[in-house]
Every structure is written in C-alpha cells, then in structure tokens.
Amino acid sequence: MTSGGKRQRQSALLEIIKEHRVPHQEALRELLAEAGFPVTQPTLSRDIRDLRLVKVTGADGRPHYTLPEEWDHVPPLDSILPTLFVAVETVGNLAIVRTLNGAAQTVASGIDWEEYEGLAGTIAGDDTVLLILRDSEAAGEVARALTELARKA
Numbered sequence: 001m002t003s004g005g006k007r008q009r010q011s012a013l014l015e016i017i018k019e020h021r022v023p024h025q026e027a028l029r030e031l032l033a034e035a036g037f038p039v040t041q042p043t044l045s046r047d048i049r050d051l052r053l054v055k056v057t058g059a060d061g062r063p064h065y066t067l068p069e070e071w072d073h074v075p076p077l078d079s080i081l082p083t084l085f086v087a088v089e090t091v092g093n094l095a096i097v098r099t100l101n102g103a104a105q106t107v108a109s110g111i112d113w114e115e116y117e118g119l120a121g122t123i124a125g126d127d128t129v130l131l132i133l134r135d136s137e138a139a140g141e142v143a144r145a146l147t148e149l150a151r152k153a
Contacts, residue, residue: 009037010047014067017053021064028065052076054113077110078149085150086127090139095131097146104129116142 012035013028022028029044039047053065084107086098099107108124111131118138123130133139 006047009039010051012037013047013051013053017065017067021062023062023064049076049114052113055115077107077114078152080106080110081146081150082152085146088143088146090136090143093133093136093139095133095139095143095146097129097131099127099129101127103127111146116145118142 009032013032016022016028016031016035020031022031025041025044025048028048029039029041032039032044048065053067055063056066080103084099084103086100088095088097090096097104097107097111104124104127108122108129111119111129112122116138118134119142120132120134122132131139131142133142
C-alpha cells in the first residue's frame with residue numbers, strides 16, 4: 001500500500017484517467033487500489049469533484065471520466081450556488097430550483113456535474129432548473145443538499 005497523501009493520490013487518479021476509459025466510480029476505485037491508493041467512495045467522490053473530472057459519453061455510447069481541461073467552463077456548484085440560488089421546492093419526484101435571472105443554465109451545469117444520487121436529469125430555462133429524480137425521497141434529499149450548499153457563504 002502506498003502511503004502517499006492527497007496530492008499523490010490525485011496525481012495517480014489523473015494518470016489513470018489519461019490511460020484508461022473508466023466507466024464508473026467503482027472501477028476507478030479498483031484501479032486506484034491497484035496503484036497503491038485504496039480509497040473509500042466518499043474520498044473518491046471528493047477527489048473527482050476537486051479535480052473537476054467529468055463523466056462523458058464516448059462515440060461508442062459508453063460513459064467514461066475525462067480530464068478537466070475539456071470542461072473548465074463548468075463552475076463548481078459550491079462557488080456559484082450561494083450567490084445564484086433563490087429557492088427550491090419539490091413536487092413528487094421533481095425539484096424546481098429558482099435562480100437569479102439568467103443563471104439557470106450555469107446552476108444546472110453545476111448540478112449535473114455533482115452527480116447527485118437519484119438524479120435522472122436537469123432542464124434549465126432562464127431562472128428555473130427542473131430536476132427530474134427517480135423518486136420523491138431523492139427529490140427531498142437533493143433539495144435539502146442544495147439549500148444547505150446555498151446557505152454556505
């Protein structure tokens with residue numbers, strides 16, 4: 001086992017992404033462990049967020065993680081939500097996020113990037129983001145998480 005710190009682990013993570021088409025976090029976690037960096041799923045999620053890795057669909061139709069250079073236009077949600085968020089409400093398995101005028105696309109991109117559990121997709125207008133979730137419980141959890149994140153300033 002490698003006893004490297006966060007910097008070494010994240011460097012190894014970037015190398016893995018460059019060398020492999022990794023389809024999901026579990027495969028990424030296994031590759032990191034093989035490289036001497038066993039991590040928990042929450043740690044891996046934080047590393048993915050810190051490195052701003054994005055899951056994209058390749059030409060073959062299969063998803064994989066990619067490097068941040070291609071996606072540096074997606075701002076971290078925790079940096080934009082406190083200033084752009086107005087309110088959120090849930091209706092069944094939907095969450096409706098109200099933003100400042102013109103901010104919905106930016107907020108939707110940040111939400112998509114976060115990969116919230118149970119999130120099927122987002123649709124953004126000018127000042128409203130519609131989140132489609134797999135069930136009402138997931139809608140409530142995401143609404144609470146967004147509200148909490150928006151209150152951090």
